[in-house]
Amino acid sequence: MRNMRVRLSVSLVLAIVIPALVAGAMDKKGDVEKPDFEALRWMIQDVGGTYPSEYPGLQLSKELRELEREYRQLETQPEANSVVFLKKYEELLRKATLANPFLKKNPILFVVRHQYKPDHHNTETMFQTGEINTRSFQGGGALKIIDFARDGKDRTILASEKGVIRDPEVHFDGKRILFSMRKDVDDDYHLYEINSDGSGLRQITCAKGVFDIDPIYLPDDDIVCTSSREPKFCMCNRHIMGNLYRMDPDGANIRQISKNTLFDGHSRLMPDGRIMYDRWEYVDRNFGDAQGVWTTNPDGTQHLIYWKNNTGSPGAVLEGHIIPDTQQMLCIFSSCHDRPWGALAIVDRRLGLDGRPPVVRTWPADAVDLVDVKGGIDTFRKIKLKFEDPFPLNSKYFLGSRMTGKGEEMGIYLVDVFGNETLLYVEEPGCYDPMPLAKRERPPVIPVKRDFANKTGVFYVQNVYLGTHMADVRSGSVKFLRVVEAGEKRTWTHANWQGQGTEAPGMNWHDFGNKRILGTAPVESDGSAHFSVPCDKFVFFQLLDENGMMIQSMRSGTVVQSGEVTGCIGCHEERRSAPPPAKQETMLALKRSPSTMDGWYGAPRFFNYMAEVQPIWDKHCVSCHDSGKSAEKFINMSRDRGMIFNNSYFDLWSRKKIKVVGAGPAEIQPAYSWGSHASPLVKLLRRGHSDVNLGKEEWDRIITWLDLNAPYYPVYDTNFEDNLFGRAPLDTKKIKRLGELTGMNCDGKMSAMLLSFDRPARSRCLEKFKDVSDPAYKEALAIIEEGRKILTDNPSAEMPNFIPCGDHQRRQDKYAARLAVEERNREAIRTGKKNYDREFD
Incomplete structure (x- = not known):
């Protein structure tokens, strides 16, 4: 244990104490602007100390001292040729780097391709067939190896003149390579495997009209990838999304293991056998800063935040890897509206799960100044020399792709914690995904903790009063926990409504989602709750008081697998904390069977403002607050339908009679700060307004609407897809x-x-x-x-007898077909059979 502490301490010292020596050393073209002798000296001493008999450390140190003397003379001679000198420095840096025995131990695998064309979001690199950006696909590339033990000789494993090869993963035996390939613009990305000598190419997946990217091997040789097999779209635009899927080594029985409403990508295996991935999802919050790093078990249980769920800048944290022999993560700090590149960063979550303190190092060094809880979603677009595809070789040296300074060209670089960035290799149009072609240790296999019965899982909460932003909540005030499903977006329109961002079609005044109440569970006097939830639902929880009014709400989602039992300490609790000592032996809620979901005034359904709330205004309000009547000057509560919303909804929002979070900020909001407790409308009605006398159910419908963030439309489907806002007749x-x-x-x-x-x-x-x-x-x-x-x-989506347009019906049919395939694959797992893609196409 003492040696482990020493190693961790050394790693932290290297990441924090060693100054950012490279700061200012590179110009925007990628050339060395000023020599960094100290950084190079640190590297030579480190490699020389590690490989004293194999590394020419003494000779390199001598050459460095001579170069330093020459530089001091150069400083006194303004007319001297500094360009020539900097060339000498670059040559010595490269010589010292390439002499590193560690770099020669194994060949480096990499991909040659064009940089992905810019699009709406950093997740949009697939350009799937039949979607809005298919024609952005640009083919031409190869899977290659370079061997620095053989003077940098490179070899092509597989080439594609019209296609793209991407996302390679080396098997634990070091002999096989898993990757995604698209043969041309009319194809989609499928998974393949090939031997490192170029033999034995085999196709693993072949489903039509979906993509499979970012594959990894699991410890038992199963495969996980990101796929669009549940076809859904980003709620703030029109682009296809993807989730995590697992399959047998031969591609059989592909099943979904994440159910996020948006995108899960860049899976990496952690030393303990879990999967680290970056996840983009937003519930009642800004679309642009909601992309952090999460973890899950390989069976899809225990999806948990790892880092950055409530930090505004960077807008995205991508491609997280655990650095060997540390508890630190190497990753990319990126932006919402950019390619998947940005600053290279080291994060130590022991120092926090959000904000500036956990960021112990960035490349470039001053990029750390862009990290901010309240920062902009695209701040990291400012980075001049962007990184991509990081791969930690050990705790000090990292491979990665980096801009060379020639436009968007990317080369393979070796980066170290001392401040050196050395270009190892580049060829047109660019080099990506560098990693050693080497054996590696298999992490442990985590036992399966779910079944495939497609029924329910169980959640428990130890004490709802524990956690951040719950300090002002009096013990005993929480009586119920409401479970709400956030629905996926299965269709889109070109026309849009500009709320907090692009809603295509318009859904709500400010945020993007639709909501379905699954039911409520009681909260016991000790703050505990215990309840079952249908599997495969992306859900969030709300704490309610004795009047059914929301006290606090999750603004992120979770999922439970069939047969899974999972829980948490409290609400928004510090995820690194241990539970406090229990006052009694067992939580009260665990002394009974889990509560079941009972719906809300009927079976679960997506909330429809016109059906659930407007009838109350019709009964109690429009006699005064109607068009042409005197009280209209205060607010119009009539049901009259306009271009997108009706009168009452438009006026309640535009006249600020309600206070909800909308697509709000990244930070966790204080209890009671929005919803029914904070809305002027409720305060007015509770004080008494004219002769309005609301019944219990009417009250409940109004406050529930507000606590669900005041939604309007129940579905994304429309029948006016080409018209204004996607909703106007x-x-x-x-x-x-x-x-x-x-x-x-x-x-x-x-x-x-x-x-x-x-x-x-x-x-x-x-x-x-x-x-x-x-x-x-x-x-x-x-x-x-x-x-x-x-x-x-032709009634619109909030009206009875609504029928979607033909294109939306087609997309819904595709969704249903893919769902049927998922069910057949789960049935095969239950019965010990095998299903393959080819059987369904």
Whole structure:
């Protein structure tokens, strides 16, 4: 144990104490701008001490001293040729680096390809067939090896003239290579395996219309990858997402092991057998800063945050690797709207799960100044020489791809903790995914903790009062725990509503999601809860008081596998902490069977504002707060449907009568800070307003709507996919004409309530007309009445008898087909059989 502590201490010293010597040493072209003798000296001494008989440390140190003397003379001679001198320094740096015996122990495997074309988000590198960005695919590449024990001789294992080879993974035996390949623009990424000598190429997956990328070997030789086999799209745009899937070594019985509503990628095996991956998901929060590093067991149980769930900048943390013999992570600090590259960083989660303190080192050194809880989602786009595909060789030396300074060209670099960055190899169009072609130790196999019965799993909470931002919650005030499902987005439109970001189609005023209440569970007097939840649901929890009002809410999601039992200490508790001593031997909630989900005023369904809330306003409010009535100046509570929302929803939001978090900040919010407890509407009604007397269920519906973040639409499907906001019944031509007639901007955000399709003559855009016989008035009214007829014949998504458009029905059919394949594969596992992709295509 003492030796382990010493090693960890040395690692921390190297990462923190050694100054960022390379700061300012590189110019934006990637050339050495100023020699860094101290960094080079540290490296020579380190390698020489490790390999005293194999490394020419004494000779290199002598050459370094001579170069330093020459530099001192150069400083006194302004007319001297500094370019020539810097060339000498670069040559010595490269010589000292390539002489490292560790670098010669094994060949280096890498990929040659073009840099991915820029797109909406750092996850968008697949350009899947049949999707919005398919034509961004650019082929041409190879899987190669370079051997520095043989003077840097390179060899091609596999080439593809029109395709892309990516994401290689070396088997534990060092002889086989797993990778993803797409043969051309009409193909999709599938998994392949090949021997390191180029023989034995075999295809493992072949499903049509989906991608399989980022494969890794598990300790039992099963394979995990990221795949779009559950076809869903990012809620803030229109791009295909992916989750983690596991399969047998031969590609049989592919099954989903993560259920995040967005993207899980860059899986890496941890020394203890768990999987580390980066995860993009947002529940009631900003889309751009919600991409951190998570872990899971290989069977899909125990998905847990590792680092960065509540830090604004960097917008994304990608490609996490545990550095050998440490508890530190090597990763990329990236941006939301960028390629998957950025600054190279070392994170030590023992120093915290968020914020600046855990970041012990970055390349470039000043990139650490961009880390900020409240920072911007794209701050790391500022990095001039970006890194990608890091691979830690040991605690001091790391391989990686880095910009060479020639446009977006990427080369293979060796980076060390002393401050040296040495270009090892480059060829056009760029080099990626460097790693040793070598044997490695198998981590332990973690036993399976789930079944495939597709039923329920069990959650327990030890004490809901434990955790950050719960200090002001009085013990005994939490009576219930509500379980809410966040739905996936299965369809998209080109037209969009700009809430906190791009909603395509529009869903809510400010955030992106739809919600379905699965049920509630009681919270015992000791703060414990124990309940079962259907498997494969991306859920979050809310704490409720005796009136059913939300005290605190998760703004991230979780999932339980069939047969899994999982739990937590408290709510937003410090994930590195141990539970406090128990006051009694067993949590009260565990003395009974787990509570089952009982729905909410009926079977679970996605929340629909028009169906669940508007009838209350119709009964109690519109007699005064209606169009043309005196109280309309305060708020209009009528149900009249506009371009995207109805009158009451639009006014409650725009007039700030409600206080909800929307797509809010990254930080955890204090208890009672938003929702029903904080909303002016509820305060007004609780004080008493006119003769309004709400029943218990009516109260419950209002406060539940607010505590769910005030959603409007129940589904992403629409029948007006080409029209304004993806929701308006009128097409662009008619809306433009309406604007010409009324002199109003009828296609902007605030125009959403200029029209009433329920009562066209009461449309606000018609108020300018004083004479109803005016031809312009009649034409404008006729256009709005046409919209009413369209909605009558073809009801929109929040109305009864809604039917999605043809494209959305097609996407829903694909989703259902893929779900059926998933079920058949799980059935095969239950019955000891094998299913393969080829059997379903």
